[in-house]
Every structure is written in structure tokens, then in C-alpha cells.
Amino acid sequence: MAAILTIARRIARMQQFRFARNPFLQSAIANSFSRSSSSNLSSFSSAFHRTGSVRSRLCTHFLRRISLKRLSTQINAQVFDFPSSETQNLIPPDQRMIDLIRRVALLDSEAHAMASLEDSSFHLNHDSLYSLIWEFRDEWRLAFLAFKWGERCGRGDKKSCELMVWVLGNHQKFNIAWCLIRDMFHGSTDTRNAMFLMMDRYAAANDTSQAIRTFDVMDKFRHTPDEEAFRGLLYALCRHGHIEEAEQFMLANKKLFPVDVEGFNIVLNGWCNIWVDVTEAKRIWREMGNYCIEPNKDSYGHMISCYSKVGNLFESLRLYDEMKKRGWSPDVEVYNSLAYVLTRENCFDEALKLVEKMKESGLKPNSVTYNSMIRPLCEAKKLEEARNVLATMINENLSLTIDTFHSFLEIVDYDRTLEVLNEMKIAGLGPKGDTFLLILRNLFKEKQPENVLNIWAEMARFDIVADPTLYLAMVQGLVTCGWLAEAREIYSEMKSKGLSGDPKLEKLLQKPVRGNVNGRKKNVRGFGASKMKGLQKQSSRESYKRQN
Structure with a gap:
């Protein structure tokens, strides 16, 4: 049974990683790719009832983005x-x-x-x-x-x-x-x-x-x-993502390179921050004990990060307390993880107290610290609290990041979406192709195809050239909303540019919709909302070529 569960987890990871393995996520590897520029974001702040001026910096820290720390x-x-x-x-x-x-x-x-x-x-x-x-x-x-x-x-x-x-x-x-x-x-x-x-x-x-x-x-x-x-x-x-191979290689060469905490931490960090697999992370933790290797400060940081990502507040705090008892002072990354999981688990006041404690210990909160609270607040539709964190971030002269803007784009209405896009451009932080994929996903979810077409027209103003990912997400969304005439038009435009299409989607577009001259219908058989959600999720993960 244990072997079957292991195989099942491996298959699930490979399904997940198929979407993640693309040039867009290569940027996550390079955590310091940043660009500084002075920008006045008064319009952005005004939209959220705050004012301020910040220095913009392209920061590639996303809580769930693939990265090694x-x-x-x-x-x-x-x-x-x-x-x-x-x-x-x-x-x-x-x-x-x-x-x-x-x-x-x-x-x-x-x-x-x-x-x-x-x-x-x-x-x-x-x-x-x-x-x-x-x-x-x-x-x-x-x-x-x-x-x-x-x-x-x-x-x-x-x-x-x-x-x-x-x-x-x-x-x-x-x-x-x-x-x-x-x-x-x-x-x-x-x-x-x-x-x-x-x-x-x-x-x-x-x-x-x-x-x-x-x-x-x-x-x-x-x-x-x-x-x-x-x-x-x-x-x-x-x-x-080849963490099993790394572990096997490390153990196979233990006579030439004796296993130590540094090597195990690389593998542990992979399970904690690449796959976010708690089961495998706990296994590596036990394996370290089998080799009589004492976990160090980084080991605890990796585990706290993993538990925070899956929303396990109890284990995150338990390891935090155990870490301090062993005499290791938590660093900024540990505090960022705890701020995230506390906010996510409806302990926002405790998260704010933790940030104050962080300052008292001599550590300075960074953009990631506040983004770690803004994102779960936005996900929970707690806009006022998110605005307050944004105001604190600006008052402390911290850089807004793409993640900051994306968090608010998840919950603002259509009019404010345009304002956020304008301020992203002023700040030198995009918008990028994945920004528009995020917006398309949200508008289709809210059944607003008219606004989707307006956003599609706005892309040129931001120098965004639609790629196959954007085209397919657009066509799929219009099909789901029953706007077949517009879907066919955009699909034809995509094909005229020499971009490869989707045979299944093309076959679906050729079917007439009965009882509707304009080709609009609330739902198209064979292309339901659940399938659309999965396709949009795939599209949002397959968007990048830039790097980085």
C-alpha cells in the first residue's frame, strides 16, 4: 500500500510539473533580477484610498513560485x-x-x-x-x-x-x-x-x-x-524538479562525498519549495536522523516554508518555537512564511504582531513580507485589510512588485483593473502576458465576455503581442460563454499569424449553435466550465518567454 501511495504521489507531481516546466518559470531561478526606477504611484494609491511614492523594482518573489532559497x-x-x-x-x-x-x-x-x-x-x-x-x-x-x-x-x-x-x-x-x-x-x-x-x-x-x-x-x-x-x-x-535523482546521486556517492547537512538541505529544500510535498519533506527529515545528521537553521527554515505553503499553522509555529529553543534566530524568510500562514489561516492580527516582533529583533520587513499578507487577504476578499498593508508597504518606502499588483487584480472590478494596469506600466513592472492571462481568467469566471473583449483591445496599448497561450485562453473562454462568432474571429486571426491551433477546439468552433443567429449561447456542449478552468490554469502556467 505504501508503494502504491508513493507512485500515486509521483504521478501527481509529474502532472503538476508538466505545467510548471516552461521558460516562464525559469525566471524564478534568478531571484535577483531587478530593475530600479523612481515612479510616483499616486493614481494607484488613490484607487485604494492611499497616497505615496515608491521606487519600483522588478522582484521575482511569489509565494508559490518555483524557487530555491x-x-x-x-x-x-x-x-x-x-x-x-x-x-x-x-x-x-x-x-x-x-x-x-x-x-x-x-x-x-x-x-x-x-x-x-x-x-x-x-x-x-x-x-x-x-x-x-x-x-x-x-x-x-x-x-x-x-x-x-x-x-x-x-x-x-x-x-x-x-x-x-x-x-x-x-x-x-x-x-x-x-x-x-x-x-x-x-x-x-x-x-x-x-x-x-x-x-x-x-x-x-x-x-x-x-x-x-x-x-x-x-x-x-x-x-x-x-x-x-x-x-x-x-x-x-x-x-x-529532479529531486529523487538528486537524492539517489547524493547517497550513491556518499563514500566520495560524505553526506552532511548541506547536501540534505538541498534535497529537503527541493521537496519543500519545488514540489511542496510535506510527506517527502518529512521523510528526508527522518532520513537525516538515520544518518545522525542534526538539522540546522536552514533545515528548519525549509520545513516551516513547506508547512506554511500548505496552510499547516500548528506545525509551522511548532517548528518556529523549536528552532528558537535550539538557539537559532529566525531570519526574514522564516518570518515571511509565518506571516503568510497566519494571514491565510485568519490570524491577521497575529501576523501584524509577528511583523512588529520581527522589527524588534533587528530584522527589516521587505516587499515579500507584506506581499505574503496581501495575497491571502486578497484571496479571502478582505480588500480593506489588504489596502492597509499596502499603505504600510508604501510608507516604509518598500518596492511594489508584480505580485503586489497581481494580488489586487484578483479582486478589483473592471474599471479598477484598467487603473492597476496603467500604474503597472508607470512603475515599470509590466503588465506582462501572464498579467492579462490572470485578468482574462477572472473576467471569464465572472461571465463578463464584453469586458474581456475590451481588455483584449487594451493589450496593444501596453505593447503586448498575443501569443498562442493568450489566443487559446481567449478563444476557450469565449466558447465557454457561448460567444462563438467572436471566438471564431479571434481563432482565425491566430491561424492567420501562423500560430498552431487546437484541433479539438477547431472542431468545436465549426459546429453551429441552434436557435441563436449570433452564435451565442450560455454553454457549449462538450466544453464545460470545469474544463475551461483547467485550461486557463494551464495557460497561465505556460505563458513566459522572457527571462530571464
Whole structure:
């Protein structure tokens, strides 16, 4: 029976992770990708009966977003924060240079393309080359063409090579990436970080065997597969959801790398913050005891985070008290987790007292602290309390984040939705494609197809180009509301742009609706509200290409 339950949990996790594994969520890996800009948000504050001015900063902390916390100091954090740590203040390349590369890429051979680039009046430097590769990160052929041009000009360096390896890995062009690493090696360029990136990209592509093989061949490139590399591999596997493989690899190599609390914490953190699987997290906790390994401060932080995410207030507070009895002072992340679970479980006053206690201990609440309370308050439709937390956040000069705006978008009416979108743009925090997916979901849920069409028209004003995810969510929602004429029109627009459609949805759109000339009907048989909810949920998780 226990084995059956284990298999069932594994299948459920794989169903969940199928939606989560996409480029949008890669941004969660890079927790420090931020952009500072001064913005007056008086309109936003006025909409919620508050005034204030804040500095906007793009923050990728969502309570339920896939992320790994407390990265071990023995792992090179900058490698796994790549490329956000490198592109934070990147100057965009000259548009004429971008257009030139796009034009020469259409020539009949690479030799002709390179000759045209070399004959141009542009002069590359290290920074402009890096910017070009980043600009073309979604089009690996153009990125590689820019990289080869930089090499011809003598501007290729370790930084650009590593970015190119990352881009190739994103597109699963691993053979080309390995050729580049070999060129780096023969050119006496350090390849250690590049190999870390390969481990990470293989794990992102669900090829764990090649990620492990990369670790095994490090010595061929004159790098010792040491403890830092070992933990780096564990981290790469866990961050992309391969936690069972990471645990097996750790235990299989315990003679070379004795198990310790740091290694177990990487695995524990995976179960707590990637899968949020309490059962597996408790098993790892017991396994640590079997190896006579004492949990440390980070171990408690991971478990408290896990229990808070599933709403287990009792266990969260019990571990919090036990942690303090052992002499470990809770950090900001622990307080953030407790603030969330207290607010979620209708103990908002206690959450506010906890924040005050946090200040008394010398810790300063951050944007995540207040977002941890705003989100569950909005989910519970407690708008006034959420406004009060927002006012406190602004008064303390803390940055509003995308999560702050999204929380309020969950509960505001249509008119205020437009106000929030405008203030997101002023703050430099979007709106993004997933913002509109959130709005579409809410409006369809409230059966407001007229307002959905208005929001669809507003997207162009915010420079949002509809992708297949947005199109399908829109068409599916209109079908559910019975607006077949509009659904067919938008579906045709999607197909005219060369985007792939949905055969089942297309077949449904071809069916006439009896008794309604305009093609509108409250429900369409075979496409119920429950199915629509699942499809919209899938769409909202599949939206990103940006990164990060």
C-alpha cells in the first residue's frame, strides 16, 4: 500500500510539473533580477484610498513560485543566478546592428553573412557583443551568428562564451555548446562555470543522465569534480524538479562525498519549495536522523516554508518555537512564511504582531513580507485589510512588485483593473502576458465576455503581442460563454499569424449553435466550465518567454 501511495504521489507531481516546466518559470531561478526606477504611484494609491511614492523594482518573489532559497555558501551562487546577475544593467544594442544581423542571416551561406558583417561600419566591443547575444537569446541561430562575428573581431571573451553556452543549452543545442566549451578549453579560457551551466541546462531539459555525465567529465577539462561541483549538481537537479535523482546521486556517492547537512538541505529544500510535498519533506527529515545528521537553521527554515505553503499553522509555529529553543534566530524568510500562514489561516492580527516582533529583533520587513499578507487577504476578499498593508508597504518606502499588483487584480472590478494596469506600466513592472492571462481568467469566471473583449483591445496599448497561450485562453473562454462568432474571429486571426491551433477546439468552433443567429449561447456542449478552468490554469502556467 505504501508503494502504491508513493507512485500515486509521483504521478501527481509529474502532472503538476508538466505545467510548471516552461521558460516562464525559469525566471524564478534568478531571484535577483531587478530593475530600479523612481515612479510616483499616486493614481494607484488613490484607487485604494492611499497616497505615496515608491521606487519600483522588478522582484521575482511569489509565494508559490518555483524557487530555491538559502543557496549554500559553498555553491557559486552567481553561476546559478545567470544570466540575470549579468544582464541587470545591460545597455540594449543599437537597433541598426540588430537589423543588420537579421538581414545577413537570410544570405545563402554563413561565409557571405560573416563577410557582410565584417564589411559593415559597426565596431563591436565586449559589451555590445554581450548585448547582442542577449537580444537574440530566443533565436539561437542569430545569437550564434553575432557570437561568431564577435570572435572574428577579437571581442569574444569568457563572459560572452558563457552566455552563448546558456543560450544554446536553452534551445537544447548541446553538441554546439560542447564544441564551444572545447574551443574555450583549447584557448586556455576557464570552462568551470560553463560546465556548471551545462549541468543546469541538461537538468532543465529533463536529461539528468547527461547532467551527471557533465559532472563526471569535469576532470577532462582540468577541473576537479570537488564538493562545490557536487553540490552544484544537486542544486541544478533539484531546482528543475529532479529531486529523487538528486537524492539517489547524493547517497550513491556518499563514500566520495560524505553526506552532511548541506547536501540534505538541498534535497529537503527541493521537496519543500519545488514540489511542496510535506510527506517527502518529512521523510528526508527522518532520513537525516538515520544518518545522525542534526538539522540546522536552514533545515528548519525549509520545513516551516513547506508547512506554511500548505496552510499547516500548528506545525509551522511548532517548528518556529523549536528552532528558537535550539538557539537559532529566525531570519526574514522564516518570518515571511509565518506571516503568510497566519494571514491565510485568519490570524491577521497575529501576523501584524509577528511583523512588529520581527522589527524588534533587528530584522527589516521587505516587499515579500507584506506581499505574503496581501495575497491571502486578497484571496479571502478582505480588500480593506489588504489596502492597509499596502499603505504600510508604501510608507516604509518598500518596492511594489508584480505580485503586489497581481494580488489586487484578483479582486478589483473592471474599471479598477484598467487603473492597476496603467500604474503597472508607470512603475515599470509590466503588465506582462501572464498579467492579462490572470485578468482574462477572472473576467471569464465572472461571465463578463464584453469586458474581456475590451481588455483584449487594451493589450496593444501596453505593447503586448498575443501569443498562442493568450489566443487559446481567449478563444476557450469565449466558447465557454457561448460567444462563438467572436471566438471564431479571434481563432482565425491566430491561424492567420501562423500560430498552431487546437484541433479539438477547431472542431468545436465549426459546429453551429441552434436557435441563436449570433452564435451565442450560455454553454457549449462538450466544453464545460470545469474544463475551461483547467485550461486557463494551464495557460497561465505556460505563458513566459522572457527571462530571464
